[in-house]
Amino acid sequence: MPFLQDPPRLTNAYLADPLLRELVARALPGALGEVEPELEHLGELAAGRLFAQQAVERLLEPRIEHWDAWGRRVDHIELTPLWREAATLAARHGLVATAYERRHGPASRVHQLALVHVLEPSLDVYACPLAMTDGAARALLDAGNAALVERALPRLTSREPARMWTSGQWMTERIGGSDVSLTETVARRDGDDWRLFGTKWFSSATTAEMALALARPEGAPAGSRGLALFYLETRNEDGTTNGVLVNRLKDKLGTRKLPTAELTLDGARAVPVAGLSGGVRAIAPMLTVTRTWNAVAAVAGMQRALALARDYARRRAAFGAPLAEKPLHADTLAGLEAEREGAFLLAFRAAALLGASEAGVASDAEQLALRAVTPLAKLTTGKQAVAIASEALECFGGAGYVEDTGLPRLLRDAQVLPIWEGTTNVLALDVLRALAGEGVGEALAAEVNAHLAAARDPALRPAIEAARAALARAEAWLAAAAGPAREAGARRLALTLGRTLELALLAAHAQWCLDHGRGPRALAAARRLARHGIDLVAEEPGAEELELLTGPSADGGAR
Structure with missing residues (x-):
């Protein structure tokens, strides 16, 4: 008898994501009647026809023709059919335009990136050129070159597929x-x-x-x-x-x-x-946008991997019961979901701050916080995306390692997210530079504390205390560290601050869910994330340890 397993299936990518629906309800309460029908339509498309098309085109890749038949250099790149369709969808649904039309004021960035979150996992990384298109539009506007803005901006932000540029x-x-x-x-x-x-x-x-x-x-x-x-x-x-x-x-x-x-x-x-x-200063606005897109792409990939893993757990029986009924497997999925929820809220907080800044309504403290939150969101979610994709593949056992299931692509595509738009170490140093700026550290601390103050339910106390303790340790380390030790600890500091802000955001969101009848799921996620550990500054290596492990004779002379 052949070995058969039921493959995982997707349902509507918007309706099946309670966290995204809660975020949209919080950010766009007066516009749900306008934005939700489109999100539901795209959610059905992403989970249905586009997901199926990805499977059909699994082995198709772009190819280049350098010369035409008559010897002319053409450098024509033939794209996959899904990529060509992605370009049309991106224009018609305003995946760039929505941020610049600003129909929902400062919440327009959240609206735009909610659309991206739903569609991107089914578009074979088409978010990459869209992110750079969005960033270019922002950089040209901020540079104030009227001639270039007049020529390029209407094309970069067009909703007409034949007119839109990337x-x-x-x-x-x-x-x-x-x-x-x-x-x-x-x-x-x-x-x-x-x-x-x-x-x-x-x-x-x-x-x-x-x-x-x-x-x-x-x-x-x-x-x-x-x-x-x-x-x-x-x-x-x-x-x-x-x-x-x-x-x-x-x-x-x-x-x-x-x-x-x-x-x-x-x-x-x-x-x-x-x-x-x-030139570096002129391109900085572009990097703020593309790093925010990177964070949203990271959390969108996490959600897709977990949606598949959860569905498979209900279908796959082993040792006498579905995986979903096995306590250890359920515990594994719950831990991954807690990480995903914190990462999601951090990515969309960066988007919300960017939208407020662009709309001219961000407070001075929010403007300062944005300088640190953007690199923190990018570096923290990038690392989480790889970890969650790896764990999600393991949830499928051997099927997660077999190419024709389509699952290994989740991990391969995630691996670029800590690299694009600045590696983890590059961005950790950027965070250090940002925190050296006047008022930035105070603004970031105020950001964390404001979200923690919104969390009132006694069940959230362990999460609140963990976040406050991690923030205090990070502040103490930042005040004391100097010289090479300061640079060596930059990654641990940045990841601690990123995870601390995630936990604070998740605690505040859990309180909102309780207050609005959305249930205790987010509360459970906050408590779980706190137990995972968010303080990475606690164990600082000494200079002797670094030399032993990275010096020229780190192998102990063994050959």
Whole structure:
């Protein structure tokens, strides 16, 4: 008799996610009649036809044709059918436009990213070019270049599929990685124009109609202060390439539907966005947006992995009963759900702060908190996404390791989330720099304490006490740490602060759920997250330990 198992199935991705529905009810209480029908429609699409299409296209990947039949260099990238459909859906449902139409004021960012949360797990990482498109729109607006805003913004934020553009973000080079001060791309004057020459080692929106790129104008000083931000369109009016040559598509661990490429800029015509210096400062608004998208993509991936694992637990019987009835398996899923709920609320708190800032209604304290919350949300949820995807695959036993189930993709695609838009260590150092700014640490502490103050139910006391203790230890460490020890502990500090804010947000949300008849699920999640441990500052290694474990003879001389 053949070995058969019932595969996991999905139900409506919006209706089956009580946490998302609660968030929408809290953030958009006066607009539920408008936003919920669209979310329900997209939830059905994501769990139904798009999910099925992903399975059908499992082995399809983008491919490149460098030359046409007559010897012309075309660098045409053929995308998968699902990616082509994703572009249409993104435009029609305003996955970028919603944030800029601002129909719901400061809550427009939450509305936009709720749409993304529902759809993204079924769009094969199409959120990547959308995030960069959104970030480019924000960077152009903040730079105040009226001509570029007039030309590009209506296309970047269009709801018409034939008109909407996507944008690339071209920063990473062979020599630099996250250290953009080593950028080798040169900008040279050509009459009234500028032309870019160099190589971009990692471009994840290769098929975009435009890009924002860092380059060093000839004669500018070395280091990051000599960089400028340039706008370029990837093709000329006649469809020929604007000096943008695609060397090859990357052979990656995951995100394989995404046509990531190495590019050579061979005289690409470009326009300075904000003068001939200050490029890193000019691109910073883009990074705030893309890091927020990264956090939302992370929690969307967690929800998809857990939705599949929960459904499978009800279908799969072992040792005489469904997995869902096995106490140890139920305990495992409950722990993963608690992590997911904290991560979700952190990601959407970053979105809410961004929306308030863009709408001009954020308080001074919220503006300061945003500076720390954005990197904290990105780095914390990125690490959680990988851990949850790994555990979710284990919930399927051997089926989770078999490619034609489609499940291994969940882990491969999650692995990029701690890397994109700044690695965990890069962002931990960014958090340190942010906290060194006047008032930022106080604003972040006030953010945590405000959410904890909203939690009144006695059953939440263990979570409240754990969060307050972790915050106090982090503040004490930050005040005392200096020199190499301060940098060495940056990751532990950042993850402690990220998890502390998650717990505070979850405690406050649990109180809202109790007050509004939504039940005790979030309360249970808060208590569980507190038991998982949120204080990573507690055990600080000494300098001798670091040397022993990372020095040149860390192997003890064994051969």
